Structures are given as C-alpha cells and as structure tokens.
Amino acid sequence: xxTLIKFKIDGVECMAETGAYVVxxxxxNGIFIxxxxxxxxxxxxxxxxxxxxxxxxxxxxxxxxxxxxxxxVENNIAELNDIRKAIIEALxxxxxxxxxxxxxxxxxxxxxxxxxxxxxxxxFPFDFPVRDIDASNPKIIKDHNRCILCKxxxxxxxxxxxxxxxxxxxxxxxxxxxxxxxxxxxxxxELAAKAAEICPVGAIxxxxxxxxxPIGQRKFDKEPIGSDIEKK
Amino acid sequence: xxxKITIEPITRxxxxxxxxxxxxxxxxxxxxxxxxxxxxxxxxFVQGRPYWEAPVLVQRLCGICPVSHHLAAAKxxxxxVGAGTGEGLTPTGEKMRRLMHYGQMFQSHALHxxxxxxxxxxxxxxxxxxxxxxxxxxxxxxxxxxxxxxxRKFGQEIIKATAGKKIHGTGAIPGGINKNLSIEERDTFxxxxxxxxxxKMIDWAxxxxxxxxxxxxQNKSLIDNFAAFxxxxxxxxxxxxxxxxxxxxxxxxxxxxxxxxxxxxYQDYLEYIDEEVRAWSYMKFxxxxxxxxxxxxxxxxxxxxxxxxxFIPTPLAQKEFEIFKAYTNGKPNNMSMHMHWARLIELxxxxxxxxxxxxDPDLQGNDLVTKGTKTNEGVGVIEAPRGTLFHHYxxxxxxxxxxxxxxxxxxxxxxxxxxxVNKVAKDVMTGHKKITEGMMxxxxxxxxxxxxxxxxxxxxxxxxxxxISLYDAHNNLLDKKRS
Numbered sequence: 001x002x003t004l005i006k007f008k009i010d011g012v013e014c015m016a017e018t019g020a021y022v023v024x025x026x027x028x029n030g031i032f033i034x035x036x037x038x039x040x041x042x043x044x045x046x047x048x049x050x051x052x053x054x055x056x057x058x059x060x061x062x063x064x065x066x067x068x069x070x071x072x073v074e075n076n077i078a079e080l081n082d083i084r085k086a087i088i089e090a091l092x093x094x095x096x097x098x099x100x101x102x103x104x105x106x107x108x109x110x111x112x113x114x115x116x117x118x119x120x121x122x123x124f125p126f127d128f129p130v131r132d133i134d135a136s137n138p139k140i141i142k143d144h145n146r147c148i149l150c151k152x153x154x155x156x157x158x159x160x161x162x163x164x165x166x167x168x169x170x171x172x173x174x175x176x177x178x179x180x181x182x183x184x185x186x187x188x189x190e191l192a193a194k195a196a197e198i199c200p201v202g203a204i205x206x207x208x209x210x211x212x213x214p215i216g217q218r219k220f221d222k223e224p225i226g227s228d229i230e231k232k
Numbered sequence: 233x234x235x236k237i238t239i240e241p242i243t244r245x246x247x248x249x250x251x252x253x254x255x256x257x258x259x260x261x262x263x264x265x266x267x268x269x270x271x272x273x274x275x276x277f278v279q280g281r282p283y284w285e286a287p288v289l290v291q292r293l294c295g296i297c298p299v300s301h302h303l304a305a306a307k308x309x310x311x312x313v314g315a316g317t318g319e320g321l322t323p324t325g326e327k328m329r330r331l332m333h334y335g336q337m338f339q340s341h342a343l344h345x346x347x348x349x350x351x352x353x354x355x356x357x358x359x360x361x362x363x364x365x366x367x368x369x370x371x372x373x374x375x376x377x378x379x380x381x382x383x384r385k386f387g388q389e390i391i392k393a394t395a396g397k398k399i400h401g402t403g404a405i406p407g408g409i410n411k412n413l414s415i416e417e418r419d420t421f422x423x424x425x426x427x428x429x430x431x432k433m434i435d436w437a438x439x440x441x442x443x444x445x446x447x448x449x450q451n452k453s454l455i456d457n458f459a460a461f462x463x464x465x466x467x468x469x470x471x472x473x474x475x476x477x478x479x480x481x482x483x484x485x486x487x488x489x490x491x492x493x494x495x496x497x498y499q500d501y502l503e504y505i506d507e508e509v510r511a512w513s514y515m516k517f518x519x520x521x522x523x524x525x526x527x528x529x530x531x532x533x534x535x536x537x538x539x540x541x542x543f544i545p546t547p548l549a550q551k552e553f554e555i556f557k558a559y560t561n562g563k564p565n566n567m568s569m570h571m572h573w574a575r576l577i578e579l580x581x582x583x584x585x586x587x588x589x590x591x592d593p594d595l596q597g598n599d600l601v602t603k604g605t606k607t608n609e610g611v612g613v614i615e616a617p618r619g620t621l622f623h624h625y626x627x628x629x630x631x632x633x634x635x636x637x638x639x640x641x642x643x644x645x646x647x648x649x650x651x652x653v654n655k656v657a658k659d660v661m662t663g664h665k666k667i668t669e670g671m672m673x674x675x676x677x678x679x680x681x682x683x684x685x686x687x688x689x690x691x692x693x694x695x696x697x698x699x700i701s702l703y704d705a706h707n708n709l710l711d712k713k714r715s
Contacts, residue, residue, distance in 0.1 A: 100400065101289035133280055135630035141282055207631055208313070210284045214403065214411040215396025 007071040009053075022062035022073060023051055032226030033075055034084055034113055036091075036200050037150035038063040048150055050087050050113065052080060081117060088113050089122035096128065096145035097201070103210030104202030106218030110148060111201075112225035129173070137179050139192035140204050144176050147203035153177060157195045159186040165195070177203070235259070251675055253657050259664070264657040266650050266679060267513050275636045283309060283627045287404050290623070290638070296343065298400050299336035299391055300616030300641075303329055303478070304623040306404035307612030312627060314604025315407040317499070318479035324597035325408030330478045331589045332394035332403055333614070337477055337582040338433070339387025340617035341534075341575050344683045345440060346380025349572055352677050353447055357454075358670025376443075379436050383579075386421075386433050390586060393417045408601035415596065422590050430590060434548065434583040441552050441576045448573065459568035459652040459678040462487035464520065464529065465536035466644070468498070468615050473542035475553075475581065477615040483540045484520060484530055489564045492520065498613040501622055507639065515646050518639055529647035532619025533682060534574035539564040546588065549581035568652050571681045616641045618683050645682045652678040 004015050009022075009031050016025030021044060026033045037048040046061035053062045054074035062073075074080065091097075091110060099105050131144040153166040154177065165187050169178040179187065196206045215221065235255040254262040274290055281289060287305040291298035306329070307317065315321055321329070351364045354373060363372070370377040388398040393413060395401025403409055421430055448455045464487065468480035482501065484493035493504060507516040508525055519528035530536070538557075544550045556565070556577060565574075589595065612623045619641035626635040656678040660671045 100292055101285055103285065103288070133282075133632065135282070135632050141631070205282060207282075208284060208406070210282065211288060211402040211405050212410055215401060 005067060005069040007067050007069065007073065009073045009075050010077070016067045018067075020067055022053060022055070022060075022065045022067055022071075025067045026062065026073075026075070027229050027232075030230055030232040031075065032229045033062045034116070034226065035063055036109060036113065036148065037152060039152050039156055039198055042152075042156045045151055045155065048087065048091075048148070050084050052083060054080065084113075085117040085119060086123065088117060089119055090124055091148050092119070093122045093124045093126045094129070095148065096131065102146070102202045103205065104146075104199075106215065106221050107213070108202060108220075109200035109225060112220040115220070116224045116226065131176075137187075138207075139187060139189065140179070140195065140206060142177060142179070143203050143205060145203075146201045147177055148201055149175060149177070150200060152198050152200065153195050153204060156198050157191055159183065159191070161186075165191060251653055251679075253661070253675070255661075260662050261654075261658045264650075264654040264675070265512060266646075266653050275638055278633050278636045280632050282631055283312060283625065283633050284406050284631075286623075286625060286633060286636070287406075288400075288402055290636070291400055293638075293640075295399055297336055297340045297617050299332055299395065300614055300621050301623070301638075302395065302401070303333055303404055304612040304614045304616075304621045305625070306406065307479075307614060308610040308623045308625050309406035310612070311499070311610030312607055312625065313406040314606050315602040316604070317497075320604075321408055321602055322597065322599040323594040324412055325600055325602065327589055327592055327594050328394050328409040328412060328600075329404055331413070331586065331595065332391055332401075333478050334582045334585040334589065335387045335390025335394065337387075337617055338437075338579060338586065339384045339391070341579040341582065342380055342383035342387065344617070345572060345576060345579070346376065346383070348683070349680055350376065350380070352673070352680070353451075353572075357674050357677055358668065361669060361673070364673070379440075382427055383433060383436055386428060386430075387582075389428075390421065393421075405601065407603045410600065412597055412600065413590075413595040418590055418595065421586070430583065430587045434580065434587065437576070437580040437583045438548060441573075441580055444573050444576050445555070455569045455573075456567050458674075459656050459681065460566055461568075461648075461651055461655055462566050463531045463648055463651070464492065464523070464527075465539040465564060466493070466520075466530040466532055467537040467540045467620055468613060469541050470545075471495070474545045475537055475541035475543070475578075476545075477537075477578070477582070479614075482613070482620075485540055485564060487564060487566060489539075489562075492523065498622070499611045501611060501613065501624070501639075505622075505639065507643070513646075515643055516639075517646050518644050519647070530644065531648045532641055532644040533571060533617075534578050535565060535568070535571040536619060537615060538574040538577065544577070544581050546581050546584035548584055549577055552577045552580060568678060568681045571683075575683070618642055619644050642682070649679055649682050652681070 003018050005018055007014055007016065009026055009029065014025060014029040016028060023033050023035055023038060033051050033053060035051045038044050038051065044063040046064035049061055051062040052059050055065055056072050088110065092114065099111055105111060134142040134144065154164055154168065157165040159165060165180055165183060166177050167180065168175055170176055193206060196204045236252060238250060238252050250267050251264060252267065253264045256262045272293060274293055278286060278289055286309060287302045290305050291301040293301055310320060311317055347366045350369055351366065354369060355364045391401065392398045395403035403411060423429055426432060464484055466482065466484040468476060469483045470476035470480045482493055482496040482498050483491060486492050496504060504521055505518055506521050507518045509516055517529065519525050520530060538553065544553045556573060609626045614621050621641050622639035624637040625633055628634050653675050656675050660674045661667060
C-alpha cells in the first residue's frame with residue numbers, strides 16, 4: 001500500500017504517493033512540467049530532457065526521478081525555462097519542421113511547447129538535414145524530417161503478444177524509426193492510429209486523414225499546452 | 233548607342249518584377265519587357281509529399297489569394313480520391329467551398345481596386361507619387377478608403393469561417409470540406425452590425441461599380457484607349473454559359489467573339505494548352521496549341537470572364553453586365569482598363585453569391601466528404617481573382633505526389649501584360665526627349681490593370697533554360713551552351 005509524502009515544487013507544498021515520478025506528482029498538484037518524450041502509462045526514458053528540473057539544486061529529468069519526502073524541486077524559474085527553450089530550439093533546427101503545411105499543426109506538442117516558451121527564432125543555425133519520407137507501409141507514412149527520436153512509438157506501440165512494432169535503425173545522424181516489416185496483420189489499424197496519436201510531432205501520419213479536424217478545434221488551438229493541468 | 237530604362241521594382245502589384253525599355257538612337261521605344269525576377273519552386277518541392285498535403289502546402293505560394301490555390305489543389309485531389317469533379321461533392325462540401333471562394337473573390341477584388349488601382353484613377357497617372365498611394369486615398373477620400381478596408385475584412389471573415397483562418401486555412405480536404413457553417417457564423421454575416429453585413433457589402437459593391445462608370449464617363453479617352461489591344465480570352469464558364477468562378481468547362485473566344493474552345497473538360501487541358509519558356513523571365517508563356525505560339529496567347533481574369541460568359545446568374549451583377557456588354561455592342565471587350573470595370577462587376581456578383589449561399593440551409597449539413605474509386609492523376613481548375621488557375625497532380629501507389637504542374641493566372645496573362653507594356657511605352661514615351669516619372673507609372677498602370685501576382689507565377693524549378701554565350705574582344709561569338 002502506497003503512502004503519501006510531502007515535497008515542494010517552487011516553494012509550494014505538494015503531496016504525492018511514494019514512487020510517483022516528479023512529472024506525475026506535479027500533475028496531481030496542478031503544476032505543469034513540460035515533457036516531450038514522456039507518455040502516461042509507459043516506462044519513462046528521460047531522453048529529451050525538456051522536463052529538466054532542479055532537485056535539491058541538481059538538474060534531473062522530472063520524468064525519471066521519483067519524489068522523495070522533503071524534496072525541494074525548482075521548476076518554473078528563468079534559468080530552467082531558458083534551457084528548455086534551447087532544447088526545443090535545438091529540435092527545430094536539427095530536423096526540417098515546416099509547421100505551415102504540417103497536418104499535425106495545432107496538435108503538435110513540439111509546436112505547442114515552442115509557443116508556450118515563446119520561441120520566436122532559434123538561437124542555433126538551421127541544419128537542414130536531407131531526410132526522406134518512407135511511405136512503404138500500407139497503414140502509415142513516416143516523415144523522418146519531423147522525427148525527434150523520442151522513442152514514444154518504440155516504447156508504447158506493442159502487438160498483443162508484446163512485440164514492439166517500431167525500432168530504431170541506422171546509427172548516429174542517420175538514426176531513424178522503422179516499422180518491423182515482418183509484422184504484417186499484427187500491425188492493426190488500431191495500433192497505427194495509436195502510433196499517429198502518441199507521436200508528439202508529425203512524423204507518423206495516418207493515410208488520407210490529414211486536416212480532418214478544422215482549425216479552432218485542434219488540441220492546442222484554444223489554450224497553451226499545460227493549461228489543463230494548471231486548471232486542476 | 234541606345235538607352236535602356238529600368239523600372240524596378242514595379243509598385244502596387246503582388247510580388248516582384250521589373251520592366252526594361254530599350255530605346256533606339258532616335259529615342260524611340262524599340263522593345264519593352266516585363267521580367268519576373270523572383271523564383272519559387274513549388275512544383276518541385278511538393279514532389280514526394282503525401283497528396284493530401286497539396287491544398288495546404290501549395291497555397292503558400294501566395295498570401296493574397298491562397299484560397300484559389302487551396303481550392304484548385306483540392307479539386308484536383310477530388311478526382312484522385314474518386315469524388316469526381318465539381319458535382320461529385322456533397323451539397324455541404326461544394327457550397328462551403330463556393331462560399332470560401334466567393335469570400336476570397338470579394339476581398340481580393342476589393343483589395344485590388346481600392347488599395348492598388350484607385351490611386352491612379354483618383355489622383356491621375358502622372359500625379360505626385362507621394363500622394364498616389366493608399367495613404368493618399370485615406371487622406372483625400374476617407375469614405376472610399378474605409379469601404380475598401382471593411383469590404384476586404386468582410387471577405388476575410390468569410391474565409392475564416394469556412395477555412396479556419398483568414399490566410400492559409402485548411403478547410404478544403406480531398407473529397408470535400410472539414411467543417412460546416414454554424415447558425416451563429418451565418419447570422420453574423422447576414423445580420424451583423426452596420427457595416428459588417430452582406431446587404432451593406434452589396435450596396436458598397438454597387439457603389440463601386442457606379443463610381444467606375446462615372447469615372448469612365450469623364451475619362452473616356454484614358455479608359456478606352458489606354459493599353460487597348462485585340463486578343464483571345466479564356467475562362468471557365470458554367471455548362472449553360474453563365475459566369476461561374478468555382479467550376480465549369482473551358483471556353484476561349486477570339487478577338488471577334490468566335491469560340492475557339494468550348495465545352496472543354498479541364499481534365500484534358502494539356503491537349504489544348506502549352507507553355508513556352510523564354511530565357512529572360514522566370515514566368516512561362518502559355519498559348520493554345522491549335523492556334524500556335526505566335527497568335528495562340530490569351531487573356532484571363534475579369535475582362536476575359538466577362539467576354540466568355542453569356543450572362544451572370546445574379547440580378548444586380550447581370551444588370552451591370554448588360555451595360556458592360558452593350559458598350560461594345562456585344563463584341564469582346566479588348567480594353568485593358570475595362571478590366572477594372574469587369575472586376576467591380578465581379579465584386580458585386582461575389583457579394584450576391586455570398587448572400588445566396590448564406591441563405592442556403594445546405595451549409596449547415598453534416599455530410600462533408602465524398603470518396604470513391606481512387607485514381608493516380610487529377611486536374612483542378614478554378615477562376616481565381618486574377619484568372620484561370622490550373623493545378624495538375626500525379627501520385628504514385630504510395631500516396632506520394634510524383635508530378636505537379638501549376639499554370640497560374642498571372643502566367644496565363646504573361647504575353648498580354650508584355651503586349652500592354654510595349655504598347656503603353658511606345659504610346660507615352662515615343663518622341664519625348666525626357667522620360668518622366670509619370671510616363672514610367674503609365675507602364676506600371678498597364679501591368680496593374682491585370683492585378684498580377686508575380687510570386688504565384690514563378691513556381692517552376694528545374695525547367696529554366698540557361699544560355700551562356702562566349703564572345704571574343706571583337707564581339708565574335710566563340711561558343712554557346714544551353715543547359
């Protein structure tokens with residue numbers, strides 16, 4: 001049986017169950033810590049570092065750090081927000097993100113975070129990597145230009161018998177997500193839809209579904225990302 | 233040695249271009265050319281993208297009439313997803329798109345007349361350039377300037393209600409539309425507080441037509457003779473010959489009014505239209521195959537549409553159309569400055585069409601998309617504010633675009649604009665020792681009448697010829713290479 005422990009985020013007294021990660025505990029207390037690679041219900045990896053917080057003065061990824069009694073977490077401070085913004089900017093320049101024509105626009109978490117952190121122009125030079133679009137799978141199209149290698153699809157999309165549908169292939173700058181070509185029918189329409197849904201950017205696209213949600217009704221059209229948590 | 237005059241940039245047009253005028257030793261105009269100096273490349277970089285992206289991606293060609301590109305691409309994709317052309321869509325799908333399009337015609341025509349063209353008419357072609365602009369109009373003719381701004385705003389609000397955004401929306405999707413019009417949105421346009429309601433907009437559009445007719449009466453020589461020249465005219469018309477800006481069949485007439493193309497399904501446009509490339513401009517020169525390069529060029533846009541259509545299916549615009557037609561005894565009108573007259577008649581027609589559509593309950597329907605048997609190729613054609621716009625796509629069996637061909641309205645008007653600048657330069661400059669600013673503005677006025685969108689018109693990549701000539705010190709040609 002879990003027990004409640006007390007800790008602080010930005011000086012505010014918070015309560016959480018033992019074993020909860022800082023990100024989850026913050027949500028329960030109505031505090032938003034930005035995330036990109038993290039998804040509810042799937043083991044965290046701490047790969048994007050957008051959720052970096054100061055725990056008792058030391059930088060830690062909030063999605064992989066469990067809360068402890070008396071812990072002092074610093075979250076919404078200028079120093080951290082600038083680091084988070086720099087990470088978001090780095091993700092933009094490292095790929096080819098053309099929001100104006102992207103069907104994920106308005107539902108994209110990377111774009112939503114860029115708006116939340118008021119990114120006007122990246123501080124880093126654009127890389128403009130040459131990447132392709134893989135349209136070989138009958139259910140989805142992978143646009144590697146937009147992939148931020150967060151591994152959400154690899155960690156969350158599994159067949160009924162627990163096999164991963166997605167995996168990394170290649171190395172270094174060529175690293176990209178790949179669909180297991182031998183899965184066949186095990187990669188169902190439902191799994192394909194879930195993969196497109198959990199992708200934080202527009203790297204996994206369902207065929208012939210783009211732009212079906214009108215502007216004004218998309219996830220982040222009305223309020224900035226995290227507003228739902230802060231209203232709690 | 234002869235003299236070369238360059239007008240760069242051309243002002244009060246969409247995009248960037250320049251005109252060069254070559255004078256001979258006696259100071260006579262030898263040759264005038266309109267050069268398009270910017271370069272886009274959409275036909276190339278849309279390749280490989282998922283086909284449903286085209287209406288959203290390609291509309292980025294332009295910020296003035298992106299709706300035209302959005303809808304032309306969507307119409308081409310309707311064919312690809314098996315929804316057919318025009319009539320294949322659900323009533324809500326087709327009428328929402330029509331509302332979007334007429335909203336756009338309304339705002340674009342208002343923008344052109346009030347913001348871009350009216351300073352020449354109100355102050356005179358050779359007036360002080362410091363006043364000859366939209367700020368000058370706002371100072372000296374406040375009511376007219378306010379009308380222009382509000383009419384544009386009204387059209388933009390219609391676009392927002394149908395496409396989601398005033399500029400670069402996402403409303404049209406392959407096979408239909410992604411939203412209907414709510415009762416609240418409809419009532420805003422029908423009963424909005426003065427002046428933001430459709431009845432006021434129609435009144436103002438009528439007033440704009442009346443203003444032009446009065447101006448014409450007082451300035452007959454300028455309006456009738458300035459940049460007037462014979463040409464062919466091409467546009468879509470409804471099957472029964474009515475003006476239809478969203479859908480129809482291709483019709484072209486010659487300078488005497490004889491139909492040289494009629495009832496042509498635009499899916500077959502390549503059998504009738506070809507594009508010529510000339511080394512000195514990024515903009516191509518389309519022409520009708522049957523007639524050939526020399527004489528097969530044609531005009532598109534409001535003047536061409538008023539020449540090809542037999543009637544306008546809304547009462548106030550029809551009344552004005554009859555007056556317009558009577559002025560040339562029913563013959564084709566070849567006077568470039570009458571483009572403004574025709575544009576304002578279309579402004580009025582668009583207002584009436586918006587009202588008719590707003591009162592149609594189909595706009596509140598929920599059946600938004602149609603799909604059928606998929607094909608790998610489709611052509612979409614629409615009458616954009618500046619004229620006939622062609623979008624042609626081929627896709628592979630993985631849903632990626634393999635080929636895109638865009639023939640943009642301004643491209644269709646390339647040769648006519650060159651003819652117009654040549655004529656005006658010869659008319660106003662020949663025999664004068666000094667070239668004045670007013671003379672140069674006259675050349676721009678001729679271009680402006682066509683409301684060109686130069687950024688839209690230079691979208692091709694990979695097809696532009698490069699010619700390099702090597703001369704020795706005595707000007708003898710040693711070698712010539714062409715890519």
